[in-house]
Amino acid sequence: MRPVRSATLALALSLCTLAPAYAQSPLEQVEGDANKGTGPRTVPGRIIPVPTATVSPELAATIAKPYRALAWNANPPDAAAWTALVNHLAEGAAAAQPGWREKLGVTMTTGVMAGVPVFILQPKEMPAENRNRVLLNLHGGGYVYGPGEAGTGEAAAMAGYGHFKVIEVDYRMPPAAPYPAAMDDAMAVYKAVLATTDPAHVAVFGTSTGGGMTLALMLRAKAEGVPLPAAIAPGTPWSDLTDSGDSYQTNEWLDNILVSYQGYLGHAAKLYANGRDLKDPQLSPIYGDFHGFPPAILTTGTRDLFLSNTVRTHRKLRQAGVEAELQVFEGFSHAYYTIDPFIPESREAFGEIAQFLSAHLAK
Amino acid sequence: MRPVRSATLALALSLCTLAPAYAQSPLEQVEGDANKGTGPRTVPGRIIPVPTATVSPELAATIAKPYRALAWNANPPDAAAWTALVNHLAEGAAAAQPGWREKLGVTMTTGVMAGVPVFILQPKEMPAENRNRVLLNLHGGGYVYGPGEAGTGEAAAMAGYGHFKVIEVDYRMPPAAPYPAAMDDAMAVYKAVLATTDPAHVAVFGTSTGGGMTLALMLRAKAEGVPLPAAIAPGTPWSDLTDSGDSYQTNEWLDNILVSYQGYLGHAAKLYANGRDLKDPQLSPIYGDFHGFPPAILTTGTRDLFLSNTVRTHRKLRQAGVEAELQVFEGFSHAYYTIDPFIPESREAFGEIAQFLSAHLAK
Numbered sequence: 025m026r027p028v029r030s031a032t033l034a035l036a037l038s039l040c041t042l043a044p045a046y047a048q049s050p051l052e053q054v055e056g057d058a059n060k061g062t063g064p065r066t067v068p069g070r071i072i073p074v075p076t077a078t079v080s081p082e083l084a085a086t087i088a089k090p091y092r093a094l095a096w097n098a099n100p101p102d103a104a105a106w107t108a109l110v111n112h113l114a115e116g117a118a119a120a121q122p123g124w125r126e127k128l129g130v131t132m133t134t135g136v137m138a139g140v141p142v143f144i145l146q147p148k149e150m151p152a153e154n155r156n157r158v159l160l161n162l163h164g165g166g167y168v169y170g171p172g173e174a175g176t177g178e179a180a181a182m183a184g185y186g187h188f189k190v191i192e193v194d195y196r197m198p199p200a201a202p203y204p205a206a207m208d209d210a211m212a213v214y215k216a217v218l219a220t221t222d223p224a225h226v227a228v229f230g231t232s233t234g235g236g237m238t239l240a241l242m243l244r245a246k247a248e249g250v251p252l253p254a255a256i257a258p259g260t261p262w263s264d265l266t267d268s269g270d271s272y273q274t275n276e277w278l279d280n281i282l283v284s285y286q287g288y289l290g291h292a293a294k295l296y297a298n299g300r301d302l303k304d305p306q307l308s309p310i311y312g313d314f315h316g317f318p319p320a321i322l323t324t325g326t327r328d329l330f331l332s333n334t335v336r337t338h339r340k341l342r343q344a345g346v347e348a349e350l351q352v353f354e355g356f357s358h359a360y361y362t363i364d365p366f367i368p369e370s371r372e373a374f375g376e377i378a379q380f381l382s383a384h385l386a387k
Numbered sequence: 388m389r390p391v392r393s394a395t396l397a398l399a400l401s402l403c404t405l406a407p408a409y410a411q412s413p414l415e416q417v418e419g420d421a422n423k424g425t426g427p428r429t430v431p432g433r434i435i436p437v438p439t440a441t442v443s444p445e446l447a448a449t450i451a452k453p454y455r456a457l458a459w460n461a462n463p464p465d466a467a468a469w470t471a472l473v474n475h476l477a478e479g480a481a482a483a484q485p486g487w488r489e490k491l492g493v494t495m496t497t498g499v500m501a502g503v504p505v506f507i508l509q510p511k512e513m514p515a516e517n518r519n520r521v522l523l524n525l526h527g528g529g530y531v532y533g534p535g536e537a538g539t540g541e542a543a544a545m546a547g548y549g550h551f552k553v554i555e556v557d558y559r560m561p562p563a564a565p566y567p568a569a570m571d572d573a574m575a576v577y578k579a580v581l582a583t584t585d586p587a588h589v590a591v592f593g594t595s596t597g598g599g600m601t602l603a604l605m606l607r608a609k610a611e612g613v614p615l616p617a618a619i620a621p622g623t624p625w626s627d628l629t630d631s632g633d634s635y636q637t638n639e640w641l642d643n644i645l646v647s648y649q650g651y652l653g654h655a656a657k658l659y660a661n662g663r664d665l666k667d668p669q670l671s672p673i674y675g676d677f678h679g680f681p682p683a684i685l686t687t688g689t690r691d692l693f694l695s696n697t698v699r700t701h702r703k704l705r706q707a708g709v710e711a712e713l714q715v716f717e718g719f720s721h722a723y724y725t726i727d728p729f730i731p732e733s734r735e736a737f738g739e740i741a742q743f744l745s746a747h748l749a750k
Contacts, residue, residue, distance in 0.1 A: 058434075059643070062451045067640040069432035071421075075633040078699060088425045270438040270689045270718045274641055277430040280422070326633045326698060331689055335715040336441060342714070342739065350713045351705075352698040355633045376705065 072278060079355045082367040087327070087355050091280050095169065097287040103199035106168065106295070110197075114174035121173050121180065127366065128184025132176065138212035141194040143176045145183035153387045154188055157225045158217055160253075161192040162210055162241070164232035164359060166262070166289060167296035168197055178231055181365035186378030191217065195237075202298035207306060210241050215250060223251040224386035229377065231323075231362045232330070235261025239309035239337065242317050252318050255384035257377045259323040260330040260359055261337055263310040265293040265302040269332030279357040282329040310336060314344035321349045321380040323373050325356020351376055435641060442718045445730040450690070450718050454643050458532065460650040466562035469531065469658070473560075477537035484536050484543065490729065491547025495539065501575035504557040506539045508546035516750045517551055520588045521580055523616075524555040525573055525604070527595035527722060529625070529652060530659035531560055541594055544728035549741030554580065558600075565661035570669060573604050578613060586614040587749035592740065594686075594725045595693065598624025602672035602700065605680050615681050618747035620740045622686040623693040623722050624700055626673040628656040628665040632695030642720040645692040673699060677707035684712045684743040686736050688719020714739055 058066035076084045091097075095113055100106040125132055125145075133144045159182060163175030172194060179192035195209035217226055230238045235258035245252055272285045282289060297307055305312030310333070320341055324334035334350070341348035353360070353369050361370035421429035439447045454460075458476055463469040488495055488508075496507045522545060526538030535557060542555035558572035580589055593601045598621035608615055635648045645652060660670055668675030673696070683704055687697035697713070704711035716723070716732050724733035 059640070060453045062453060064437060064451070065435045065641055065643070067433050067435055070430050070636070070639070072428045072430055072636045074427060075631075075636070075695070077631045078633065078695065088427070090423045090425060268438075268440045270441065273433070273435045273438070274638070274690060276433070277422070278428055278637055280428070326694055327637060331715075332438070332441065332717055335689060336717050338714070339716070339735070343735070350715060351701070352694075352713060352715060353702070354695055354699055372702070372706070 075355050080368040082364075083355055083360075083369050086360060086364055086367060087280070087357070089280055091283050095288065096281065096283045099288065099291050106199050110168055110171065113169055114171055117170065117174035117177070118172060121176055124177055124365070125180050125184075128180050130180050130183045132173075132180070137191070137216040140209045140213050142213060143173070143179065143192040143194065145176065145179045145190040145192060147183050147187045149187070150189070151187050153382075154186075156221070156387070157188060157227075157385050158221050159186075159188045159190045159381070160210075160214055160217055160226065160228045161190050162195070162228070162230035162234035162237040163192060164230065164234045164362060165197075166292040167206060167233050168288075168292045171197060177365065178229075178234070178362040181362065181370075181374055182229065182378065185365075185371060185374040186381065188378070188381075198292075198295040198298065203296050203300060203307060206237065206296070207240055207244065210237055211244055211248075211250075214241060214245070218251065222386065224254050226253040227255045227257065227381045227385055228253050229257035229259070229381070231259035231261075231359050233262050235259050235322075236263050236265075236309060239263055239312070239314075240306050242314075243305055243309055243312040246313075246316060252316070254386060255319045255321075255381050256317070257321050257323075257381060258337065259362070259377070260325075260328055260334050261309075261322070262330065263308060263333050263337045265297065265308045269330075269336065271329055271331035271333075275327055275329050275331060275357075278327045279329040280327075281358040281360070281363065285329065310340060314341050314346055317341060317344065317346045319347040319380070319384045321351070321377055323351050323353070323361065323377065325353040325358075325360060327355060327357045329358050349380060438718050443731040445727075446718055446723075446732050449723060449727055449730060450643070450720070452643055454646050458651065459644065459646045462651065462654050469562050473531055473534065476532055477534055480533065480537035480540070481535060484539055487540055487728070488543050488547075491543050493543050493546045495536075495543070500554070500579040503572045503576050505576060506536070506542065506555040506557065508539065508542045508553040508555060510546050510550045512550070513552070514550050516745075517549075519584070519750070520551060520590075520748050521584050522549075522551045522553045522744070523573075523577055523580055523589065523591045524553050525558070525591070525593035525597035525600040526555060527593065527597045527725060528560075529655040530569060530596050531562075531651075531655045534560060540728065541592075541597070541725040544725065544733075544737055545592065545741065548728075548734060548737040549744070551741070551744075561655075561658040561661065566659050566663060566670060569600065569659070570603055570607065573600055574607055574611075574613075577604060577608070581614065585749065587617050589616040590618045590620065590744045590748055591616050592620035592622070592744070594622035594624075594722050596625050598622050598685075599626050599628075599672060602626055602675070602677075603669050605677075606668055606672055606675040609676075609679060615679070617749060618681050618744045619683045620686070620744060621683060621700065622725070622740070623688075623691055623697050624672075624685070625693065626671065626696050626700045628660065628671045632693075632699065634692055634694035634696075638690055638692050638694060641690045642692040643690075644721040644723070644726065648692065673703060677704050677709055680704060680707065680709045682710040682743070682747045684714070684740055686714050686716070686724065686740065688716045688721075688723060690718060690720045692721050712743060 161179040196205035361373040524542040542553040559568035724736040
């Protein structure tokens with residue numbers, strides 16, 4: 025499956041012999057060792073410093089944090105263990121949300137649309153130009169994390185920074201409800217929004233899994249003849265559930281949120297797909313047809329394990345003639361802006377997304 | 388200077404002890420070893436495969452190539468040795484150019500503008516809308532490589548793919564002529580272009596060093612009250628000559644063109660600066676004020692040592708309210724599109740740049 029693993033062992037062992045020479049002259053050692061030939065790239069073990077000179081102190085502190093405990097390498101043995109872990113993590117995330125909303129100047133109500141539970145996030149003061157506009161949010165979390173209030177953080181941040189009304193879909197997830205439950209719920213709420221709102225006044229956004237779902241929702245709306253929204257913001261989208269993409273390798277161990285596809289991601293993908301081909305465009309929208317998609321803005325970072333997912337999606341949108349903007353933040357691991365929306369670079373990311381959506385939404 | 392080096396040695400030695408455990412369980416080993424605490428990131432030695440599933444076969448072959456021989460880690464002991472190396476490399480690059488122009492359908496003439504030698508690249512067939520338009524190109528090469536015809540490849544590619552008239556500046560370089568010779572020459576030719584062409588018909592572009600010079604030229608034009616062009620395309624710009632930026636660390640040993648800032652780059656920076664502060668905005672334009680800059684498109688790749696230079700420049704342009712687009716190509720090391728303009732992704736990169744410039748140039 026992953027021949028790189030035994031190759032990695034060989035490299036680790038070869039470093040043992042070469043370590044003294046490496047200390048004397050890293051350039052010669054690395055070049056002389058393996059990279060003079062054609063083939064895969066040999067990269068020595070390294071200690072990578074926090075890029076303090078080029079990021080805010082708050083972001084530097086985030087980059088220095090340890091790997092995200094419990095979440096990144098979870099591999100529960102059964103459905104009950106998954107549910108226990110998900111609920112444990114969700115408790116902590118949900119507990120932080122009232123404080124976030126307070127800081128963001130946002131109120132939250134709950135509701136049900138087309139039978140699906142939703143959270144409605146609104147700024148305390150709504151600008152006139154946003155009164156007829158609605159943003160639909162699909163939360164992240166690898167199709168397993170972020171149920172209930174735990175999944176409302178990104179919606180709250182967008183409501184606060186962008187002064188939009190945001191409807192966040194509390195879609196069903198595995199192990200209880202694998203694909204297509206999440207997409208069915210997203211589609212049902214999207215249609216319910218369209219029943220009362222002109223699509224020119226609607227945008228859809230989400231990060232990570234929510235970014236992948238945003239793209240999959242566009243494919244499904246196209247296939248069903250449902251009007252597309254005015255704009256989308258798929259942030260660092262999980263657009264490819266297979267183990268593909270350069271940054272899965274190059275940013276492995278650097279991203280302190282996802283860390284490695286060999287962590288929970290691969291397990292979550294299988295849990296969600298429930299036997300379905302991971303390359304089905306409803307699961308991995310990168311394999312779908314992006315022609316006719318609305319204008320899109322994509323967000324990622326230099327350390328993001330999904331850097332490749334994001335730039336591949338951006339290129340594919342551009343190849344399909346879609347207006348698509350890309351922003352890449354120095355030092356960001358996966359989805360930092362949704363994990364801590366209060367660091368300066370996160371505010372900047374949300375500000376850019378809000379400005380882009382606003383420019384494309386009808387007034 | 389670089390405490391990471393001794394830390395790297397410590398890591399290499401620690402891997403010797405841990406290698407057997409690592410082979411059994413890489414996830415536990417890496418997490419257990421170092422990344423449970425706050426601080427720099429510990430990344431194990433790895434063999435990184437070529438991302439064949441997500442790039443064209445031609446690009447995969449480029450990614451698999453060994454480090455760029457001679458150029459990347461050059462450190463000639465004196466001026467004569469620098470000149471000998473630069474001329475040796477230039478001979479090879481120049482020899483390829485007639486073949487490139489033939490494939491691109493481009494002709495080349497030489498000239499002198501304001502006392503500066505230039506190359507003029509033109510497509511054999513010029514579209515009507517481009518007849519009054521001129522692109523100014525500043526070639527790359529770390530302020531040392533690419534004199535004469537060796538520096539004309541990017542200009543030829545843009546003339547061929549974009550069907551533009553391109554004037555490439557054969558600016559003076561160290562060791563013979565350090566800063567400000569290169570910028571003086573670029574500015575002199577830019578002013579000579581403006582003497583006969585409305586700035587609304589002019590765009591400036593360049594990659595790597597040429598990207599940094601493009602940005603420095605905008606700062607200098609602003610300072611001197613010279614009109615700015617309609618658009619710019621600073622590709623993977625050397626916007627910061629200091630050893631700053633996350634990708635100098637994260638993409639070290641992965642980028643098979645530049646490989647490491649500890650290669651020739653640091654030496655070339657000092658040679659060019661000739662004692663001047665590397666943070667002078669004429670040397671490192673990222674430290675300048677980008678307000679009022681023309682619309683810009685920036686290009687980089689997931690393995691580019693200058694990924695951070697590029698995204699930091701993009702963010703700084705956006706913070707200054709400048710219309711700025713970013714494109715990041717899967718698997719690209721530094722400036723691939725100028726080093727081999729014939730792979731599909733390079734054509735795509737040039738196509739996007741040409742389209743962006745065309746959209747902003749007056750007809």
